[in-house]
Amino acid sequence: MNSADYRSTLHDYAMPAEWQPHLATWISWPHNQDSWPGKFGPVEPVMVQAVAALAASEPVYINVLDAAHEKHVAALLEGHASAGRVKFHRFPTNDAWCRDHGALFVTGRAAGAEPLLALNFGFNAWGGKYPFELDNAIPPQMAATLGVPCVTVDMVLEGGSIDVNGAGTLLTTEQCLLHPNRNPNMTQADIEQALQDHLGVQQILWLGDGIVGDDTDGHVDDLTRFVSADTVVTVIEQDPTDDNYTVLGENRERLAKMQLHDGRPLQVIELPMPKAVEYKGDRLPASYANFYIGNSVVLMPSFNDPNDAVNAGILSNAFPDRKIIPIDCTDLVLGLGTFHCLTQQVPAPPG
Template sequence: MSSTQTPAELGYRMPAEWEPHAATWLSWPRREGISFPDSFDRVLPTLREMVGALTESEPVCINVINGAHEAEARAVLDPLPHQECLTYYEIPTNEPWCRDHGPIFLTRVADPKLAVVDWDYNAWGNKYPPFDLDEVVPTRVAELLKVPVFYPKMILEGGSIEVNGAGTLLTSESCLLNKNRNPNLSRTEIEKRLRDFLGVKEILWLGDGIEGDDTDGHIDDLARFISETEVVTVVEENPDDENYQPLQENLNRLSGFALDIVQLPMPKKIVRE
């Protein structure tokens, strides 16, 4: 985008999860990828079920590497009804986590109504290289859709932020302030970029994430807006559990905001030998 104005100055905002949207974007996994090293075939039925649920009500856009990769995806998805809702795009990715590496869409009343923010991406603090293909996905999608694209020059994954569509953003200190993301940006500078490029006015910070979460505490693991004024947040009921105290701290922080809170108990641990 050649304009020197920020998305916020141009009237753009990031919509809430529940607002009407044109489609859902996914990145199809690669068998040789690192996301499912011992369970690739086991996740395919779940992916088919997810895509099938989506196509009941909306189009689904799927990023694939090439024709052979598309054929692999079709072998899983062709049995589904509503094939007219499925479109495959040759946008190669390293891994399938499109919520984190994909475009964040912005909207406004004036034309062009749609725009994309392309945040920098480093696979959760350089944990899982390579990520060169994932890093350019937002711009590739914007070029495909022929919509403006903005570059905040800050590392951020989609799962690390949550908005209510009415000016409030929820995030976590353990992720956005982590030195493995933006070591040269202060909290104030990060907040300014969030306001400028997502059109939010109020930023609410939670603390730490769940123990062992390799995203360093993505907010989509912790708390989600379910309306403009209501948040569901995870809590640990066992006071001896390592997650009890940090999740209580997050609950206490949320209680200090003007929000209705729904508590969701943590699931039991699944330990694989």
């Protein structure tokens, strides 16, 4: 399918919510030690825990650099995740953040539409902050592996900058999508139209700024996430002296006023933030909102904090049909992201 064909049938496709059934979860195995300076050692064991939890109910596809890297990762996973549930792809990347450099998938919702289609948005490493040429080449490789059409979209967009409810609404932030380092020639109206056209949504809800330490310019997946068609969880800071207090309070006020496109109020559940996580004096973007919803589990970042248990309970109530898996991300977050940033779901085609 070429871009012209796709644009003529945009209304036939939509991006499913993350909790809808997955064909697989895709990750790019961490390898760039510059992202975890002096602390790369703990990263791979955390990833082993994550893959083992996911592989219990869905295949996990893993991008690796080459044959030697594949052998290394396979040895780490041995005895933790069934080899039959893990598939390696020798697709080299600059870094591990598959949420942002991977393909975004939409599914057909009308007769004659492709069941599954990959969208290849542009990726520029969050405004040119890091090398990205290998990462930007990943979406077509993912599509080819799956045997699905791939459509290139002339717009920079990272998966972590958006969240959808699978029922016509998308949530994002002004700090990220309106930042001039992404799409300087697009107005807010242009961006909204592109999101509606390509992701099959009817409504865009805008939050303001992101949390301190987030070098992605305010990704929404560190702030607020849909947990059902009409409900979000959102992080809040209870300490008025904390640097995140004001910005999270302002976003909470916005959420309180939001309605869905059918006029229903948006339901909001609060997730209290952990105490500040720092490394060599720098604040890291530790957030409970960066969880990942698998077919039978929710991978929840934990931070050796009293609020770990509080948030596990909140997410358990939000996802009663899934097991909440808290995994210590105190070291992992040095890379400036956790489980949602490191994963990309491949939705199961309808039917």
